[in-house]
Every structure is written in structure tokens, then in C-alpha cells.
Amino acid sequence: MSLLNPFERLTKRSLIPSTNFTPFVISNGQIVPKNFVDASTALKNSDIFAVTNLISSDLASATFTGCPFNILNNPSELINSFSFWQSAYLQLLLTGNTYLAIYKDSKGVPNHLEQIPTSQVTVNLADDSSAISYQVNYQDDRDNVQLDADEMIHIRLMPFGENGKQFIGRSPLESLAQMVAIQDQANKLSLSTLQNAINPSTTITVPDAKLSREAKDTIRDDFQALNTGDNVGKAIVLDQSAKLSTQTISADVAKFLATTTFTQTQIAKAFGIPDSYLNGQGDQQSSLEQITTLYANSLNKYILPIQSELQAKLFPTIKLDITQALDFDNSRYVSMIESLATSKVLTAQQAINALADRGLLDANKL
Known part of the structure; x- marks a missing residue:
């Protein structure tokens, strides 16, 4: 120096x-x-x-x-x-x-x-x-x-x-910066639209009449008084000078609200996990098993950096076992052992020992 x-x-x-x-x-x-x-x-x-x-x-x-x-x-x-x-x-x-x-x-x-x-x-x-x-x-x-x-x-x-x-x-x-920005703007626009545009409402039309503001307020207030509170659900009665109609959500707006799925998929993609696992899609057992397997494999991109750093700084034989974390009730493990025993890959005793090693059976009582 x-x-x-x-x-x-x-x-x-x-x-x-x-x-x-x-x-x-x-x-x-x-x-x-x-x-x-x-x-x-x-x-x-x-x-x-x-x-x-x-x-x-x-x-x-x-x-x-x-x-x-x-x-x-x-x-x-x-x-x-x-x-x-x-x-x-x-x-x-x-x-x-x-x-x-x-x-x-x-x-x-x-x-x-x-x-x-x-x-x-x-x-x-x-x-x-x-x-x-x-x-x-x-x-x-x-x-x-x-x-x-x-x-x-x-x-x-x-x-x-x-x-x-x-x-x-x-x-x-x-x-995800751009995707999240798009989603935030879409959510704000959706909320604004829901609050101000597509809230289903009732319209009363009085043909061939030019009404003052006070007259419109009177008609609206009288209608609400007759059809709210204890009168909700009762038949609506109008004279021949008025026509009742309701507004509904347009198909274009409904289609717009459905576009948020796009950003959900992008977020799952960025983190490297199946979006179907995140959203709970798939109703067939085989599909659920496949999705779970894909998710388990996708966790490797996080497990390996963790495991490698711990091996370098603490002890070289450290492993991070995610198996039981993804099978809390051991149902997948039991199903696998049952399948192996049925196909004669494992003997009955080997299957019992495998279940006992997992703490699911007491081999000494069998």
C-alpha cells in the first residue's frame, strides 16, 4: 500500500x-x-x-x-x-x-x-x-x-x-418484472371495471318522456323502496309507462378477466414448477401422479445449490431428502411397495421390512 x-x-x-x-x-x-x-x-x-x-x-x-x-x-x-x-x-x-x-x-x-x-x-x-x-x-x-x-x-x-x-x-x-406489471395493471383495470362498469344493475325506461333530475330520482327511489327490504323477491309491478331491464357482464369483459391465467402460467414458469400443480388441475389419478413427479423433479434446481453449498461449508456427505416432504401421509410410498410386491419384485417379507423401516409397520409384531 x-x-x-x-x-x-x-x-x-x-x-x-x-x-x-x-x-x-x-x-x-x-x-x-x-x-x-x-x-x-x-x-x-x-x-x-x-x-x-x-x-x-x-x-x-x-x-x-x-x-x-x-x-x-x-x-x-x-x-x-x-x-x-x-x-x-x-x-x-x-x-x-x-x-x-x-x-x-x-x-x-x-x-x-x-x-x-x-x-x-x-x-x-x-x-x-x-x-x-x-x-x-x-x-x-x-x-x-x-x-x-x-x-x-x-x-x-x-x-x-x-x-x-x-x-x-x-x-x-x-x-417477472414485466409480467407482474401487466398483471397489476390488469387487476386494477378489472377492479375498476367491476366497480364502475359491469356491476349488474336495473334500468327503468319511461318511453316518450323527458324527465327532470328530480323526477328520475323520485322514480328510482320509489322503485327501490318497493323492491328492497321485506319486498325482496316479490313480484315487480310496473304501469304501462315504464319498462324494466337489467345489465349483464359482456362477453368481451368476461374474456378479458380470464386473461390473468396467462400471468399465472408465466410466474410458475419463471420459478420452474408445473402450473398445473400450482393451480390444482387434473382430475385423473395418473395425471396427479405425473404432475407430482414433475414438481418433485423441478425442485432439484433448488435442492442442488443448497446441498452443494452445505457440503462445501459444513460436511461433504450432507444430503437434502425431499421424499417425505412430498408424501406426508406415505400414500405414494405404500402404493409403490404394494405394486412391487404384487409384481413379485419384492417378497412379502421385503415389503414388510420396507414399510417397517418407514415406521408404518412394527415388524416385531408380525
């Missing part, structure tokens, strides 16, 4: 934003990513909420195996395991990155994790690109800290870019 420039190291070091969304714009004195769906805004979209809640819940229900430490099954001292991992996976889905600081006991054994909000993390790339560290700006009484790579679990989705951004993940929300 030159004495003439005491900040030489700081100017050379690469400070990488903890998310990979560009370009950025300045809004109210803050750096805000442009053309990106903000996480808090995204969760107000019912379809994005449904997708992220579904994926994060299923991942949080998965079982960790191959870890000699209890840190994964009991990661936090403040929150239960399911809620901890669901929050971590939601951060991954919404920002493309999850940051989990690793804490160790006096013997150097990892004993708990702490989720760090993306906004509090800056990724530092060494001058010669030989190492990565993490600057954490805690929003509490703790001082800012610098964590080495082995002290931070950094799970990324589809890291891509240059100038250091190849080390930062990208969120599926990045591809």
Missing part, C-alpha cells in the same frame, strides 16, 4: 452488491434495482406468494442427512427449524441469495446459524480474485464484522455476470 495513497487497497478491492439485479437507479436517496420486482411487493401478488410459499414450505419440510452436527436440524437458538429454513429459502427465491453466518463453539464445532438479510451483506472479492469475504453490517448493537468464506453459507441461484457478479445469484423475480 502506497503512503501517497493510504486508500489504495480500498480502491482496488471489489465490493460486490449482495444481489445481482442491474441496472440500479437512485430513488429517495437509496439505490434501487430497476426493472426488478421488489420482494415485499412480490409477496402482495397472490400468484408469487403461492409459488414461493409452496416451494419454501416443501424445502423446509425436507430432511437433512449425512451431517454429524445437529446444526441443520436445530439451526437457530431463537426460532424453530422449519420457520428458520422457510425464511432462508424465501430469501433465496426472492433475492437469488441466502446468507447464513456460521457460529462455532469453543472446540470449533458448528453449533448454530444466523440468517443475515441481503441488505446487510456486501461481498468482497480479493484484489487478485483469490478469495471472497463478507462484510456484515448488523442493524443492532453489534459492530460491523468481516466474515471469511468458510464462516458464511452463501446459497446462490443461477449466478451469472462479470466483474464479480458471477459470484452472486439471481432471482426468478428478475424475469
